[in-house]
């Protein structure tokens with residue numbers, strides 16, 4: 207604990223030092239010198255997390271070499287209403303681990319296909335400049351590991367997914383996740399960051415309690431479930447995401463599809479900033495933002511009033527009938543100047 211604390215203090219001091227030198231040099235020159243610097247030194251293993259958590263911000267560091275390890279698996283888990291489903295996953299979770307790197311980082315990606323898998327799997331990262339986003343270079347049969355290296359050249363929030371045939375089936379079974387490529391200098395600090403990824407599931411009964419992929423429903427684009435983070439209720443009850451009044455919240459929102467476009471909305475909030483489609487263009491004061499199949503958006507907002515805020519795909523039958531619903535719980539003091547029940551004070 208003491209060590210951890212010491213490290214935190216050291217990290218804070220280093221960060222302060224970095225900020226100070228940034229101010230002295232001016233942001234423009236700091237950015238260009240960092241961008242020019244080639245990744246040096248020994249590679250480090252990247253921190254990766256399971257939704258709705260995300261790894262720590264990159265901050266203002268130079269590019270470096272990172273190793274990212276992913277495991278593809280075919281495992282049974284609960285999808286909804288006590289029904290099981292055989293998910294195909296990256297790192298045993300849907301969506302797969304959140305990967306966070308910096309513009310200019312060189313990434314050595316290890317994709318191991320679990321020995322118990324039936325099918326070959328691979329990964330196409332939309333953050334990659336190269337054939338298939340790495341799909342062919344990472345193709346692995348059961349028990350095999352494939353490795354490829356790429357340079358993260360374009361900042362943004364990118365989807366990754368399995369691209370082994372039949373691709374809609376691999377994605378439809380849950381093989382997708384997000385990789386964030388932070389710009390030089392990092393994203394502006396916020397108080398809370400969360401990882402939410404939508405995907406739809408096309409199912410038929412294998413037994414009374416186990417569902418499996420239904421290709422006819424997938425081709426017709428008629429899902430039984432449209433879900434956040436691979437499970438009905440993944441962001442409800444004890445699993446709600448949280449913030450305090452006055453905090454800024456950043457949501458990294460992805461859409462694995464495989465077919466539907468999401469109309470992402472938080473009931474009772476307005477997005478102060480939206481990085482449209484996960485790119486570099488930022489718009490303000492947005493009510494609902496499009497998250498394309500195979501695409502993303504970053505949304506940011508400050509929470510002003512306590513309560514439970516409902517996250518939905520505003521194609522609302524998906525939210526209220528098929529599962530695309532979650533909640534953000536905001537605690538803290540009420541502010542009757544911003545919102546209150548009843549009329550003006552007399």
Ligand SMILES: [Cu+2]
Nearest residue numbers: 327368370376
């Ligand atoms: Cu696959």
